[in-house]
Amino acid sequence: MPGVLSIGTYLPYYRLSPATLGWPHRTSRLLASYDQDSLTLALEASRRCLVGFDRAKVDAVLFVSSSPPFIEKLSSSILAAGLRLKSDVLALDVTGSLGGFGRALSLGLGLIESNRAAYVLIATGDKRRTKPLSQLEATNSDAGAAVLLGPTGEIASVLGEGFFSSPILDAWQLAGEPYLRDTEERFVQEQGYTSALPRALDNLLKKTGLTNEAFSYACIATPEPRRLPLAIKTLKLKADSLLDEGLSRSFGFFGSSMPLFLLHEALLRASPGDLLLLAGYGDGAFAIALKAADGLLGSRPKPFPRVFKDVPSYTDALKWQGAMEYSPQARRPPIDPPSPIAMYRESEQNLALVGVRCKACGYPQYPPQRLCTRCRGMDFEKEPFADKRAQLFTYALDTLGPTPEPPLIVCFIDFEGGGRMQCLMSDADPKALKVGMPLEMSFRRLFSAGGIPNYFWKCTPLREG
Amino acid sequence: MGGIKDRIAIVGMGCTKFGEHWDKGLEDLIVEAALEAFSDAGMQAADIEAAWFGMQYAIGTARGTPLAHALKLDYLPITRVENACCTGTDAFRNACFGVASGMYETALVVGVEKIKDSGLSGLPVSYAPIWGSRVEPPVPAPVQFALAATRYFSHYGLSYEEGKRLLAKIAVKNHKNGLKHPKAHLRREITVEDALKAPIVAWPLGLYDCCPVSDGAAAAIITTPERARRLSRPFTLVKGLGLACGARQALLDDAYDMVHFEESVRAAKQAYSQAGIKNPREELSLAVVHDCFTITELIIYEDLGFSRRGKAKEDIEAGFFDIDGGLPVNTDGGLKCFGHPIGASGLRMLYEVHNQLLGRPLGLGVKNAKLGLTHNLGGHPGHFTCAVCILGRED
Structure with missing residues (x-):
């Protein structure tokens, strides 16, 4: 029976908490760095x-987000390129709804069942545009999951899905507007999820013949996790089945990535x-029944390291999110846009x-060279x-460099197995840097200029929990 | 391979005061430097057959015409040279080849930069390359050399404090020298403590580790030694000209140590070989080198063979490069105090060495100077362009 092979998650490094100077809420939440967006979060999780897993075997990639970076332009096409998926992969964005994940999963399973x-890779990521000082800002974390x-x-394995579709305007962002809007909270609670979730569940039970009491674990993603115990009652689930995951208590709601x-x-x-x-x-509700398989014992998904700063x-948070105009550290010329021609x-x-490895001397180098830097050989393989x-x-x-998070960390790094690169470093405490420290690469939005977001890789200190 | 030794004479040099010339434009700076050079040589524009013009920042005119315009030159052949911080020296180098080839007997070289009209802090820099996909990080000059400083400290086991103190001594020396030069941009003494307390620009480099951004121009008139002798005016002779460009080795090859700059080693090797110099530490009377940052000067000591590898510290602490030391370096204050209008700097260095060799220093003097070196280093670790020039007296 079709179903889940693996799950990957990604949590941003930065946290807003009552310890943050000026944070106007009592909650804690995770904040994507200024160089991350829903696409980069989804790619990291993917x-x-x-x-x-052999990436060449992925036949379809669905990017799920309620905060995609583009209105026109498939983020999944960038995702596919960044992940080195095959060129005839079916790439599709499922955007515009917090409930996108369940719908995408159904589409993905449909593709598999129909051969x-x-x-199918489903990559979710959200960095929702919440208005400064709003309740949504207090309770929404940025994250990615795949x-x-x-x-x-x-x-x-997936036993079945049930849906309920609703035209309700409870949270939305109008094209061209900078922030999310939302409706009166009690209305959303009563006519929104406490009404939609049972209907989706009923549809699932009808399709699968399962009963409300059958589930050992109930994973219920709602934007208001504190009302979950109430929802459990409405859904007539086993009293102790609600997943006590701690995530939402710590960080609120992870948008489209929450179900995963x-x-x-x-x-x-x-x-x-x-x-x-x-x-x-989200725009109604979805309910999916899964059955844990034997393979679980051998390959439990790995928890993402809970290391935050x-x-x-x-x-700073407002600067990073572009919610505030500010004077840069130094008088520098504005960043010129990259050339879409060269980017392509x-x-x-x-x-x-992807760099190259010289076939003559074996030395790996990035970016690709026409002549080997060591032996001047001209025969390469991709690396x-x-x-x-x-x-x-x-x-x-660089205390004066162009970044909303000074100082800009510029470094030379040496890859395991050979190769050197000059790049920027993110998610680091400048005072804790040491020559020789271990690093990993992270996909980022380097900058955006002239309306062109420039995605590239930076290094980050190795995050280990 | 032919040699350049004793085939070119410098008969006139000029240099504006370097600094923030809010009241002077490109034309003013070019005219001032060139007129001093003409007067020094006892010549006028009509005596010139060809010119080389060095300017790094194009300001809309990446050609030779701004020089013709400023001096109203009479449809002369003018070559525009742009080679980062080596621009001035490379313009000079190509002019030397023009004269040595026999094509021209007398040539003018002018280097200039008018940067302060940009209204920016530091030099204009952004993600590179222009028109490319622009994923290379923005690496302004202080960052380029801060990377080398971090590596040098780590490689030789210097703590941050030890490293900073060592670099501060270089800044203190150059400020001491610059104080006495009437044309230097920054003319004040500083202490090691001042340097240590200064704000950080690009960690680990602070304000006093960095040279200023300045406007200025410098000029040279060169001819054959035969004509120079006929002029019956004092002149100096070119003994060696080296130029080396890196191929990004430091950026690509993880075997590259970054505690030396191979471009400097190679350019010096070319120039030493032409000049017949075996032991630069002993044979040179003075050196005016590219101390865009204090760490650069430290590494140059080792790259040019003034100090042994890893031993610059001992020489700095012994005062070996002070004005009264074994090999005075940056006798006019260097880039650190004289300032750094990119296209003019190489010619400013020649101006200092020329005047020292002729026994007429404008600032602090080196007694009986016979052989002097200039050095420029521009670009980025791994793909620097480096120029070395050696001048001597006729005797």
Whole structure:
């Protein structure tokens, strides 16, 4: 039976908490860095999801987000390039709804069941545009999560899906507007998820013949997790089935990625044979029944390291999100836009960090060279660098460089197995840097100029929990 | 391979005061430097057959015409040269070849930069390359050399404090020298403590580790030694000209140590070989080198063979490069205090060495100077362009 092969998650490094200077809320939440967006978060999660899997086998990639970087332009096409998926991959964005994940999962399973695809990657990411000082700002975290579906659900099979569609205006962002809007909270609670979720569940139970009491774990993604106990009652689920995952208590709501985070948590605990309910809210609701499989015992999904750093101040958070105009550190010329022509020509080396290895002397080099830097050989094979670890060779802290988070960390890094690159470093404490420290690569939005977002790789200190 | 030694004479040099010339434009600077050079040589524009013009920042005119316009030259052949911080020296180098080839007998070289009209802090820099996909990080000059400083400290086991103190001594020396030069941009003494307390520009480099951004121009008139002798005016002779460009080795090859700049080593090797110099530490009377940052000067000591590898520290602490030391370096204050209008700097260095060799220093003097070196280094670790020039007296 088709289902889940693996799950990967990604949490941003930065946190807003009551300890953050000027943070106007009592909550804690995670904040994507200024150089991350829903696409980069989804790509980071996808890399983790695809570890050990032959990427050439992925037939379709669905990018799910309620905050895609583009209105016109497939983020999934950039995702596919960044992940080195095959060129005839079916790439599609499922955007515009918090409930996109359940719908995308159904589409993905449909492709597999109809033999149009064997393996489908669903990559979710959200960095929702919440208005400063709003309640949405207080409770929405940025994150990414991805799932790989295949003809055999090695860690969990999918038994069926149920949907409910609703035209309700509860949270939305109008094209051309900078921020999310929302409706009166009690209306949303009563006519929104407490009404939509049971209907989707009913539809699922009708299709599968399962009962409300059958589920050992209930993973329910709603924008208001504090009302979940109430929802459980409405759904007539087993009293103790609600997943006590702690994530939402710590960080609020992860947008389109929330269902996968909850499923991930459930799969850390479940035993083979356990039934799991995965439900989510957004423009109605979806409900999915899964059954934990034997493969789970051998390959439990890995939890993402819980290593975070508080954003220095709320002002910094506003700067990072582009919510505030500010004077730069130094009088420097504005950043010129990149050339879309050169970007296209170099898309493999820039988006997937693919370099070359000299066939004559074996030395790996990035970016690709026409003549080998060591032996001047001209015969190369491709060499992907994105998943290599590296060491910090040297660095400088540019206090005047163009960044909303000074100082700009410029470094030379040496890759394990050979190769050197000059790049920027993100997610680091400048005071904790040491020559020789271990690093990994991270996909980022380097800058955006002239309306062109420039995606590229930076290094970050190795994040280990 | 032919040699350049003793085939070119400098018969006239000029240099404006370097600094923030809010009240002077490109034309003013060119005219001032060129007129001093003409007067020094006892010549006028009509005596010139060809010119080389060095300016790094194009300001809309990447050609030779701004020089013709400023001096109203009479449809002369003018070559525009742009080679980062080596621009001035490379313009001079190509002019030397023009005269040495026999094509021209007398040539004018002018280097200029008018940067302060940009209204920017530092030099204009952004993600590179222009028109490319622009994924290379923005690496302004202080960052380029801060990367080398971090590596040098780490490689030789210097703590941040030890490293900073060592660099501060170079800044203190150059400020001491610059104080006495009437044309230097920054003319004040500083202490090691001042340097240590200064704000950070690009960690680990602070304000006093960095040269200023300045406007200025410098000029040279060169001819054959035969004609120079006929002029019966004092002149100096070119003994060697080296130029080396890196191929991004430091950026690509993880075997590259970054505690030396191979471009400097190679350019010096070319110039030493032409000049017949075996032991630069002993044979040179003075050197005016590219101390865009204090760490650069430190590494130059080792790259040019003034100090042994890793031993610059000992020489700095012994005062070997002070004005009264074994090999005075940056006798006019260097880039650190004289300032750094990119296209003019190489010619400013020649101006200092020329005047020292002729025994008429404008600032602090080196007694009985016989052989002097100038050095420029521009670009970025791994793909620097480096120029070395050696001048001597006729005797």
